[in-house]
Amino acid sequence: MKKILLILTVSIFTFSFSQQNNTNIKVEVNKNQIEKVYPKGLDRFEKDLAGNLQYTANEYQVLGDFKLNFTVDKNGKISDIKISPEVFDTSFEKEVKRDISRMAKHFASAQKENISVDLSFSRGYNPLDSRINYASSNK
Numbered sequence: 001m002k003k004i005l006l007i008l009t010v011s012i013f014t015f016s017f018s019q020q021n022n023t024n025i026k027v028e029v030n031k032n033q034i035e036k037v038y039p040k041g042l043d044r045f046e047k048d049l050a051g052n053l054q055y056t057a058n059e060y061q062v063l064g065d066f067k068l069n070f071t072v073d074k075n076g077k078i079s080d081i082k083i084s085p086e087v088f089d090t091s092f093e094k095e096v097k098r099d100i101s102r103m104a105k106h107f108a109s110a111q112k113e114n115i116s117v118d119l120s121f122s123r124g125y126n127p128l129d130s131r132i133n134y135a136s137s138n139k
Contacts, residue, residue, distance in 0.1 A: 023057040025050040026120040033116075037072045037109040048106065049117070052099040057121050060092045068117040070100060076107040 027046040038045045056062075070081040081097045 022123055023054065023062070024122045025053055025057055026122070028118040028120075029115065033113060036111075037076070037107050037113050037115065039108050040106065048103055049100075052102055053096065053119070056092070056095040056099055060089070060095070062092065062121045063123065064121060066119045066121070068096070068100070068119055070115055072107050072109050072113045072115060074109055074111055076104070076109055078104045078107065 027049050029042070029045070031042045034042050034045050040048075067084050068081070069084075071079050073079065078100060081100050083093050083096050087093060
């Protein structure tokens with residue numbers, strides 16, 4: 001009985017302190033640019049990029065809009081990765097560069113292409129209107 005109670009207690013604490021994956025990442029990019037260098041298409045690029053950035057966004061609790069620029073050479077290699085505006089903590093920028101570099105195997109190009117991506121990081125909060133008002137004077 002003590003073991004069951006201990007396991008139940010540990011499970012409840014673990015569940016209550018676990019973080020939810022609630023950073024929303026919106027990716028906007030020029031369709032023509034991406035389709036030249038990313039054979040799987042625009043939708044797949046947006047999904048892959050958001051998926052790669054998800055952990056970094058949650059880890060650094062990033063909110064706001066950023067511009068990501070990088071170059072894909074004719075061999076499909078990624079270089080000159082830059083994110084703006086610059087952030088005080090350079091480790092975030094390093095993690096974003098690492099996340100983009102992971103996607104290198106999916107790129108293919110016959111020519112050098114400069115890619116510009118707009119990123120918007122937000123949290124999945126409910127708007128104030130949809131929240132329950134417990135202090136309402138309506139009876």
